[in-house]
Amino acid sequence: MARVHNFNPGPAALPAPVLEDVQAELMDYAGYGLSVMEMSHRAPSFMEIYERTEATLRELLHIPDAYDVLFLSGGATLEFAALAMNLMRTGRAGYVVSGHFSKVAMNEGAKYGEALCLATGEDTDFSAIPAKADIDAQVAREAAAGGLDYVHICQNNTIYGTMYQALPDTGDVPLVADVSSCFLSLPLDVERYGVIYAGAQKNAGPAGVTVVICRHDLIADGPALGITPAYLDWRSQAMKQSMLNTPNTFGIYVCGKVFEWVKEMGGLEAMEARNRKKASMLYDVIDHSELFCGVARPADRSIANVTFTTNTPELDREFVSEAAKAGLVGLGGHRLVGGMRASIYNAVPKTSVERLCGLMREFEELHAGTSATE
Amino acid sequence: MARVHNFNPGPAALPAPVLEDVQAELMDYAGYGLSVMEMSHRAPSFMEIYERTEATLRELLHIPDAYDVLFLSGGATLEFAALAMNLMRTGRAGYVVSGHFSKVAMNEGAKYGEALCLATGEDTDFSAIPAKADIDAQVAREAAAGGLDYVHICQNNTIYGTMYQALPDTGDVPLVADVSSCFLSLPLDVERYGVIYAGAQKNAGPAGVTVVICRHDLIADGPALGITPAYLDWRSQAMKQSMLNTPNTFGIYVCGKVFEWVKEMGGLEAMEARNRKKASMLYDVIDHSELFCGVARPADRSIANVTFTTNTPELDREFVSEAAKAGLVGLGGHRLVGGMRASIYNAVPKTSVERLCGLMREFEELHAGTSATE
Numbered sequence: 053m054a055r056v057h058n059f060n061p062g063p064a065a066l067p068a069p070v071l072e073d074v075q076a077e078l079m080d081y082a083g084y085g086l087s088v089m090e091m092s093h094r095a096p097s098f099m100e101i102y103e104r105t106e107a108t109l110r111e112l113l114h115i116p117d118a119y120d121v122l123f124l125s126g127g128a129t130l131e132f133a134a135l136a137m138n139l140m141r142t143g144r145a146g147y148v149v150s151g152h153f154s155k156v157a158m159n160e161g162a163k164y165g166e167a168l169c170l171a172t173g174e175d176t177d178f179s180a181i182p183a184k185a186d187i188d189a190q191v192a193r194e195a196a197a198g199g200l201d202y203v204h205i206c207q208n209n210t211i212y213g214t215m216y217q218a219l220p221d222t223g224d225v226p227l228v229a230d231v232s233s234c235f236l237s238l239p240l241d242v243e244r245y246g247v248i249y250a251g252a253q254k255n256a257g258p259a260g261v262t263v264v265i266c267r268h269d270l271i272a273d274g275p276a277l278g279i280t281p282a283y284l285d286w287r288s289q290a291m292k293q294s295m296l297n298t299p300n301t302f303g304i305y306v307c308g309k310v311f312e313w314v315k316e317m318g319g320l321e322a323m324e325a326r327n328r329k330k331a332s333m334l335y336d337v338i339d340h341s342e343l344f345c346g347v348a349r350p351a352d353r354s355i356a357n358v359t360f361t362t363n364t365p366e367l368d369r370e371f372v373s374e375a376a377k378a379g380l381v382g383l384g385g386h387r388l389v390g391g392m393r394a395s396i397y398n399a400v401p402k403t404s405v406e407r408l409c410g411l412m413r414e415f416e417e418l419h420a421g422t423s424a425t426e
Numbered sequence: 427m428a429r430v431h432n433f434n435p436g437p438a439a440l441p442a443p444v445l446e447d448v449q450a451e452l453m454d455y456a457g458y459g460l461s462v463m464e465m466s467h468r469a470p471s472f473m474e475i476y477e478r479t480e481a482t483l484r485e486l487l488h489i490p491d492a493y494d495v496l497f498l499s500g501g502a503t504l505e506f507a508a509l510a511m512n513l514m515r516t517g518r519a520g521y522v523v524s525g526h527f528s529k530v531a532m533n534e535g536a537k538y539g540e541a542l543c544l545a546t547g548e549d550t551d552f553s554a555i556p557a558k559a560d561i562d563a564q565v566a567r568e569a570a571a572g573g574l575d576y577v578h579i580c581q582n583n584t585i586y587g588t589m590y591q592a593l594p595d596t597g598d599v600p601l602v603a604d605v606s607s608c609f610l611s612l613p614l615d616v617e618r619y620g621v622i623y624a625g626a627q628k629n630a631g632p633a634g635v636t637v638v639i640c641r642h643d644l645i646a647d648g649p650a651l652g653i654t655p656a657y658l659d660w661r662s663q664a665m666k667q668s669m670l671n672t673p674n675t676f677g678i679y680v681c682g683k684v685f686e687w688v689k690e691m692g693g694l695e696a697m698e699a700r701n702r703k704k705a706s707m708l709y710d711v712i713d714h715s716e717l718f719c720g721v722a723r724p725a726d727r728s729i730a731n732v733t734f735t736t737n738t739p740e741l742d743r744e745f746v747s748e749a750a751k752a753g754l755v756g757l758g759g760h761r762l763v764g765g766m767r768a769s770i771y772n773a774v775p776k777t778s779v780e781r782l783c784g785l786m787r788e789f790e791e792l793h794a795g796t797s798a799t800e
Contacts, residue, residue, distance in 0.1 A: 054459060055453065055454065055459050055460060056458070056459035056460055058460055058464055060464065060465070060466045060469075061466070062466075062672065063463060063464060063465060063466060063467060063672065063675055064464060065460075065464055066461065066463055066464055068453075071452060071453050071461055071463075072453070074452060075449055075452040075453060078445060078448060078449040078452065079429065079442075079445050079446070079449060080429065084430070085428060085429050085430035085753065085755075086429060086430055086432055086439075086755070087440065087445055089437060089440055089445075089632040089633075089680070090432055090434065090437060090438060090439055090440055091434070091437060092434045092435070092436075092437060092756060093437060093633065095434075095756075124500075125499040125500055125634060125674065126498075126499055126500050126504070126657050126671075127657070127671040127672055128671070129655075129656060129657045129670060129671035130500070130655060130657040130658075130671075132655070132656070133655030133656070133657065133658075134655075156656075160655065160656060163652060163653055163654075163655075164653065251671075251672060253672055258463040258674075258675070258676045259463075259467065259672045259673065259674055259675045259676070260499060260634045260635075260673070260674030260675070260676065260677055261634075278537060279537055279538065279653055280537075281503075281504060281506070281507030281508075281534065281537075281658075282503060282506070282507070282530075282534060283500050283501070283503045283504040283507065284504075284507075284655075296503060297500075297501040297502070297503035297504075297625075298436065298437065298501055298625060298627050298633045299633065299634070300499065300632075300633055300634030300674065300677070301437055301632070301633045301634070302632045302633070302634065302676070302677070303634055303674070303676070303677070306463070379459065381459075381460070382466060382469075
């Protein structure tokens, strides 16, 4: 069968040239006579892969030397605990709740210290990112009142389809961001952050790899808490090039291939332009539709996850089902929101988005007059 | 280039038919039109893979229903912390130190409670497993004195080439075993254990997957410690089929293929017979050699990792280098021991071991009279 149009939220579409390369090298990597999966992580053949992977990522994101880059596992969920264990030195941190995962992160942080909710989008059902002015003011207030070890945000909210358009100003308080679903979708100004982390399974590679980019001075003294598992000790992992124990070697190798593909495609500036174009095609259909409407507040719309609905659950299901029949998969919205979600990460080509736009128009024509807003 | 003879200690050789399958399906799994790496972990196509993988493992090891099976990540190193967090209900556990990793496990346990050393092989440089009678007596003594939440062993010591030939008798105290390097090398009597865990990268699949097999009643009340990260909460992971968050989907898929291969090859009884044959071929060369001698005490020899040395570091290096030239890779001993180590996991064919035995004999002939024992 031909490859489908893949709108999965993660694990998600990977670039076809990357998969073709991986396939070609699967039994014998670069003439070494074995698969990357069969190599010792300490062998020069793998260390070369690891170092090239890190170097390409550093190049793409212009990561300064003052930052360590780690390739770990356990996803953002495990890092929710790790960041508190590593950074909660005074035992007080601030969280902006802009969706499900940022709330989970806050609840996880509360196991290890005081996890303050600085602002929440709960009153809008997370269709909007809390206002920057409110966040900034609250950070300043709490930093002055009792100090903050860090301020945590989830920069793109996969489930709701919202994204920060501007970062909070946190002054001297390190900004920590879960960027899982917008990592490599656009450039990031790394120096604005203390820590950036991301599950790879959206834009960076297969599931099973977590990228952590951490300003070294924040971890130079080791983890804040003595109960930190060795595996989650960012300083130790940085000293050992993520090889305190055997890492997900194959996953890191595929990430490296994806990074090289991004570079060949023109880097993150080119990715952002492509992603904005794809997103605007979809938002344009939504904004001109009498059947479909967007879930996220227009000012906070994500360029990675486009959420929309007909406001009729039966019709939503019909659309997702019709789309699947036409070879467009992964369009069902998250159970917390319902409706539809098109995840249009880097590896989703414009042609797939065109096909989806076409299908939405056809579906609307077919169901003219059944809009729930009538 | 032809595929090499792969004696890597882990990540290690994978069965060629498994890799061929993975390669064939890489761009399009079973006609779904996408790679397993690109599938949502919640899609029926992946859930079918997951459930088949678990079912095959249950069949191979005859895992009773009273045990949960988890596919996590972070390796044994992360489970060292997880097991203490989940099981240290009274805050006191016993550890048998039979090598480097079992000591690391004990030190990790000591972060969360009292981690007692019940017995150690340090006096023999870990060339021997501590005597069963001593372990059993010490367990009984400590269990009576202050109670023990569990007794931890590392069943096969990859670095030293030693393996328990009989399990300790721990009475009512749950036995917890890191079986990473002998997992699937031979049958295990699961009911003898409270918890069995293993990094997949020896016999079960690629690096990045950790298998945890846990008696359900031990975790039914949730983790012992409130500071347990959600990801490491075995009960939650069991309730969610290892999908509290996105698991290493591709790694789990490859593990499933390996499990099916083991089943087709005759199951764990057949694997044990094959592995014992391969091991005895090597030990036979070692025992009849005037140049090579074994590292492990003969009574405690591993059937997965065969350690040996010429007792001359230069000659050891020459052997490893000559072997590599002849297409036999991964034979260098661990830095803590030196010498040579042949890891002969399930996927290492008898022909590779024959080739190694031949090379050892040739090398000895060439270096007759240079033995360090003369």
